Amino acid sequence: MRDSLDSDSVGAALVTSGRPWRGLEFHPALGSTNTRLRELLTGRPDQPPAATPGPYAGSPAPGEGALWWVVATDHQTGGRGRLGRAWTVPDRASLAVSAAVPVADPAQAGWLPLLAGLALARAVRDVSRAAGHEIAPRLKWPNDVLVPEDGDRKLSGILCELVAVGEGQAVVVGTGVNVDQGREELPVDTATSLALAGVEVRREELLVAYLDHLAGVLVDAGIVPVPAATPGDASVRAGAGADAVRAAYREACATIGRQVRVLLPAGDSVLGEALGVDDDGALVVRTDRGTRAFAAGDVVHVRPAGDGLA
Numbered sequence: 001m002r003d004s005l006d007s008d009s010v011g012a013a014l015v016t017s018g019r020p021w022r023g024l025e026f027h028p029a030l031g032s033t034n035t036r037l038r039e040l041l042t043g044r045p046d047q048p049p050a051a052t053p054g055p056y057a058g059s060p061a062p063g064e065g066a067l068w069w070v071v072a073t074d075h076q077t078g079g080r081g082r083l084g085r086a087w088t089v090p091d092r093a094s095l096a097v098s099a100a101v102p103v104a105d106p107a108q109a110g111w112l113p114l115l116a117g118l119a120l121a122r123a124v125r126d127v128s129r130a131a132g133h134e135i136a137p138r139l140k141w142p143n144d145v146l147v148p149e150d151g152d153r154k155l156s157g158i159l160c161e162l163v164a165v166g167e168g169q170a171v172v173v174g175t176g177v178n179v180d181q182g183r184e185e186l187p188v189d190t191a192t193s194l195a196l197a198g199v200e201v202r203r204e205e206l207l208v209a210y211l212d213h214l215a216g217v218l219v220d221a222g223i224v225p226v227p228a229a230t231p232g233d234a235s236v237r238a239g240a241g242a243d244a245v246r247a248a249y250r251e252a253c254a255t256i257g258r259q260v261r262v263l264l265p266a267g268d269s270v271l272g273e274a275l276g277v278d279d280d281g282a283l284v285v286r287t288d289r290g291t292r293a294f295a296a297g298d299v300v301h302v303r304p305a306g307d308g309l310a
Helices: 007-014 033-042 106-130 203-220 242-252
Strands: 023-030 069-076 094-102 138-140 144-147 153-165 168-178 259-263 269-277 283-287 290-294 301-304
Touching: 007 023, 007 069, 007 203, 023 033, 033 069, 033 094, 033 153, 033 168, 094 203, 106 138, 106 144, 106 153, 106 168, 106 203, 106 242, 138 242, 168 203, 203 242, 242 269, 259 283, 269 290
Parallel strands: 023 069
Antiparallel strands: 069 094, 094 168, 138 144, 144 153, 153 168, 259 269, 259 301, 269 283, 283 290
16 A cells, blocks of 8 residues: 655655755645646635645745745646646656746756756665665656666656746746556556666655755756755755756766657657757757757657667
8 A cells, every 4th residue: 555645754854954945735636736836826826725734734825935835746637747748647656746946047947857857866866775776867858867777768757837926937847756656557668667667765755855956956057046044055055056067967868969859849850969958958959951959848759769768
């Protein structure tokens, strides 16, 4: 029997000194964590809070009061991926979480899904190492986390949405991670879970590790401002810098250096070699007609030109 997320322990960990997170709103079941958090940020919550009561599981004030809040659920019934694709999982078998972060430099928002993937890959490596079976995820541009130990199958997807909040902007970072599913519980053969990769972890530990890394990489990259109340914690203070964080992403990105087929919304495709990711977060592809840069919002899929699951 799968256990419900221990929202009290997660909330207690998130609001400790040195972390920027203000709280966790937890739902046993919810249509979409991104939708719920976006409603809170805009001050137009259409869903009732229905959060599990507890000392660390409440609801934020709408608008700017929802910044640095997290919404999570055991069972996301109407989750969405990029371009409106459905994302559904069994009850209590995955992480379904959204985090609201302020944006210091909207021009760099294209890097957010990429760096969220980097943060998740680091968190997976940390918790799997602690569990005694370390795995080293790779990243598929723009927003997928792959598990080489299971044939480069997809472990996670990330959806980032820009939201106007007061006179500024925020991003809702939505993340779904397959944790405990068996092969028969996954919708496609190209997906995997931590359990199928041979790792048993508590969702609570993975969630806290992910949010720690997420705050760290986004602050380091200069995309979000340094949180005001984070004394003495290097993980949420400006540190490595944007160049170092982008270099870390590029090193972990399995797309770079491969022959790829970029599928476009009009139905056509572009074949070429993925040369890298530019400073705007776009994928740079060398084609037979010259070099082109593709923003994440301009493509439907990026596939290997030959065989492969990614």
